[in-house]
Amino acid sequence: MNFSVIRGADTIWGHTFAIQLAKQKRHLILLGKQISVLEARRDQILEHSEVQVHCFEADDTDTRSIMAVAEHINTYFEVDMLVNYTETGFDQKLVDYDIFNLEKKLKTNYATGTLYTHQLLPNLTLHGQAYILDLWCSETPATAWEQALVVFNMRFSDYLNSELQDSGVGISSCTLQKAVDDYGMTLSEAQLSEEAADIVQRLLYNVSQACVENEK
Secondary structure, eight states: OEEEEEETTTSHHHHHHHHHHHHTTOEEEEEESOHHHHHHHHHHHHHHOOSOEEEEEOOTTOHHHHHHHHHHHHHHOEEEEEEEEEEOOOOSOGGGSOHHHHHHHHIIIIIHHHHHHHHHHHHHTTSSSEEEEEEEEEOSSOOHHHHHHHHHHHHHHHHHHHHTTTTTEEEEEEEEEOSEETTEESSOHHHHHHHHHHHHHHHHHHHHHHHHHHHO
């Protein structure tokens, strides 16, 4: 039984993608920093979809926490999809951050996705066709240096995708509009669902096409 791991599943976008994947009959592993929120959203998913859903709390600022949850997943589950959802969220100029908060934000917003990819890659490569989807959610408009960091990481995903092309693991990335700002929701539930459904459909189509190519 294969599972899709969703990082940031305790966020609005993460939950929306979990719902869309469950609609495609995909079993889920929800990761986030708030276990009570994850469990509540698991229960919501199970009301409408007959899939298995597991929840694990993880601290994206703590490498040991990432290692522990990834080790547990690799030991007890087969994973053929990783959804790396990240909210970048730099609300100050670079010079205005103290070094410890900057380190935490850089790790959570940019390094953690790569760490999860690194730790779960041995599991992903066990399958005929696995996929990693990197989702970047930023303010609109984002600061110039934040945009540069996102572009750098998306280009990194492109290069890693090329490197892994013979392993059966594909990687793609896309940007998302922030769902909530200081004044409330910026996107309706219908807009969130529509965009997530479109991305999931394209992703699963790419996976199916890759499987067809592998069978030739």
